[in-house]
Amino acid sequence: MGPDRRVPLTPAGDSVIRLPKRLAAPGLESNAAALMVSSVATGALGLVYWAVAERFFDTAEVGRASAVISTATMLASVSCLSLGGAYQRFLPVAGRSSGRLVVGGLSLTATVALLLGSLFLLVNPSNDRMFTSPVEKALFPLIVLTFAVYALTDPILTGLRLAKAVAVKNIALSVLKIVPVVALAGTGSALALSGSWAVLALGVSAAAVFWLLRATSARRDLEPQLPPARELWAFQGVYFAMTLVVTVTPLVLPLIVVSQLGTEQNAYFNLAWTMCSAVGLLRSGVGSSFIVEASGPGADRAALFRRLIRMLGAVALVSATGLAVGGPLVLYVVSPDYFHAAAGLVLVMAVESVVGTVVIVYFLVAQVLRRLRLMLAVQVVIVATTLGVTTALVPEVGLIGVAWGSLTAQVIALIVVALPLRRAISEMTRPTDTTLGIAPESVSVE
Numbered sequence: 001m002g003p004d005r006r007v008p009l010t011p012a013g014d015s016v017i018r019l020p021k022r023l024a025a026p027g028l029e030s031n032a033a034a035l036m037v038s039s040v041a042t043g044a045l046g047l048v049y050w051a052v053a054e055r056f057f058d059t060a061e062v063g064r065a066s067a068v069i070s071t072a073t074m075l076a077s078v079s080c081l082s083l084g085g086a087y088q089r090f091l092p093v094a095g096r097s098s099g100r101l102v103v104g105g106l107s108l109t110a111t112v113a114l115l116l117g118s119l120f121l122l123v124n125p126s127n128d129r130m131f132t133s134p135v136e137k138a139l140f141p142l143i144v145l146t147f148a149v150y151a152l153t154d155p156i157l158t159g160l161r162l163a164k165a166v167a168v169k170n171i172a173l174s175v176l177k178i179v180p181v182v183a184l185a186g187t188g189s190a191l192a193l194s195g196s197w198a199v200l201a202l203g204v205s206a207a208a209v210f211w212l213l214r215a216t217s218a219r220r221d222l223e224p225q226l227p228p229a230r231e232l233w234a235f236q237g238v239y240f241a242m243t244l245v246v247t248v249t250p251l252v253l254p255l256i257v258v259s260q261l262g263t264e265q266n267a268y269f270n271l272a273w274t275m276c277s278a279v280g281l282l283r284s285g286v287g288s289s290f291i292v293e294a295s296g297p298g299a300d301r302a303a304l305f306r307r308l309i310r311m312l313g314a315v316a317l318v319s320a321t322g323l324a325v326g327g328p329l330v331l332y333v334v335s336p337d338y339f340h341a342a343a344g345l346v347l348v349m350a351v352e353s354v355v356g357t358v359v360i361v362y363f364l365v366a367q368v369l370r371r372l373r374l375m376l377a378v379q380v381v382i383v384a385t386t387l388g389v390t391t392a393l394v395p396e397v398g399l400i401g402v403a404w405g406s407l408t409a410q411v412i413a414l415i416v417v418a419l420p421l422r423r424a425i426s427e428m429t430r431p432t433d434t435t436l437g438i439a440p441e442s443v444s445v446e
Contacts, residue, residue, distance in 0.1 A: 028311070029311065030163075031158070031164070031292070032163070032288075032311060034163040034166065035163050035285030035286075036281075036286070037171075038166055038171065039278075039285055041167070043281070045175060052178055057190075061190040061193070062190070064130060064132075068136075069197060075116045075147075075148075076145075076148035076150075077148075079110075079113035079145075079148040080109050080148055082236070083152060083155070085155070085235075085236075085243075085367070086232070087102075087152075087155045087156050088159045088291045088292050089368070090232065091160055092292055093225035096219055096222055096223070098216040099213065102156055102212060102216055105152065106149060109148050110145050114142075117141030117142070117144035117145065136190075142198070146205060147198070149205045150173075150204065150205040155288070157215075158289070160212060163288075165208070165211060173201055176200050177197050231370065235372060241376055242372070242375065245376070246379060250277075253273070253402060256391055256394060260395050265399060268331075268337070268341035268399060269399050271331065272338075272345045272346050276323065276345075279353045282315050283312065283360055286315060290364055290368075301428050306429075309361070312357050319350075320350045320354050323346050323350035327346030327347070327349075344398075344403070345399045345402060346403075348406075349407075355410040358421075362375070362378075362420065362424065363375050365425065368428070369427065374416075374420060378416055378417055385408055385409035386406050389401070389404060389409070390405035391405075
């Protein structure tokens with residue numbers, strides 16, 4: 001008799017029975033590499049896209065299109081309601097409930113996106129400058145919807161252990177959307193840019209949704225291992241709150257720089273901070289893959305944690321070296337003025353990237369163990385300290401004050417999480433029953 005295709009999962013534990021081979025997928029390193037490649041490639045191709053657009057379209061139309069796209073992207077991000085974190089954490093153990101969770105999340109996100117897009121048209125005082133025709137206004141909520149679905153498919157595919165599909169999806173759109181820029185250059189319209197981008201995103205999203213629904217159907221024989229609904233909502237609520245807190249820093253820091261140093265200094269700051277932010281994208285690729293793998297049935301969390309430390313250590317080393325050596329070089333190539341204004345910032349941020357990586361380890365482990373309250377509190381401390389110290393130092397020391405504010409925040413966060421991190425590591429590395437794959441005890445949101 002062949003193996004039983006139905007794999008029972010206990011309702012209380014987090015790591016119990018291994019998935020059948022038919023559902024096996026590449027592991028931590030390959031999925032993390034796929035996500036990092038996706039981030040780097042889409043960032044580079046994004047620069048190419050706007051450079052080509054500037055070559056074939058009037059600058060004013062490029063500016064209008066970029067305003068429409070950036071606004072739609074921001075609204076789409078809010079529309080996703082931070083569901084991505086829950087998908088990465090719980091899809092690996094959702095079993096036959098995966099399809100229901102995916103369809104429900106996509107439907108909710110699409111509805112919220114339409115509402116936010118329509119509300120924006122009602123309250124935005126700059127509509128006449130962003131949109132030159134009723135058609136552009138009518139299409140805007142649909143663009144927001146498309147971008148929201150497109151964005152949410154990334155964490156869903158990651159949660160289904162299909163990170164390579166994320167890379168293919170994102171790189172494909174990044175390449176394809178350049179073609180209409182040249183083909184539609186004769187129109188000279190911003191709608192040609194934003195509209196073609198949205199149409200291609202819709203097509204790629206449809207293919208991604210088809211692929212992920214096919215992947216969820218392969219789980220129809222697996223019993224779900226989800227925690228009670230109350231814990232799911234608690235996780236989602238805390239994660240959403242943390243996402244809102246995190247968005248404060250990139251929104252407020254430029255305002256502090258502009259108000260205290262002027263717009264020219266903000267140009268220097270923007271380029272330097274963009275390079276520093278790239279470190280977060282690389283860590284995010286590793287972290288997302290780890291959460292998915294460590295949350296799956298039968299996960300050997302001790303081995304995965306050791307592999308996570310090796311990967312994050314490598315990322316921290318490369319990132320710190322890149323910022324310390326390459327950062328000032330890039331600034332100088334752009335302009336000596338950029339170098340003199342912001343080189344100190346990237347040097348201090350090189351140190352911050354190392355300290356921040358340790359804090360990120362705690363955040364990742366906390367998500368796997370579903371212990372998010374301290375993580376939220378620490379994130380609030382990081383944001384408040386960063387903004388407070390920056391506000392105090394920037395008038396006295398210039399842009400480097402932003403870096404000192406960020407580094408101070410990370411050092412304080414490290415002190416706060418040091419003991420909880422030690423305890424969490426002990427729990428993560430606790431031996432698992434190698435016969436059944438059962439961890440000694442389960443955990444819940446605390």
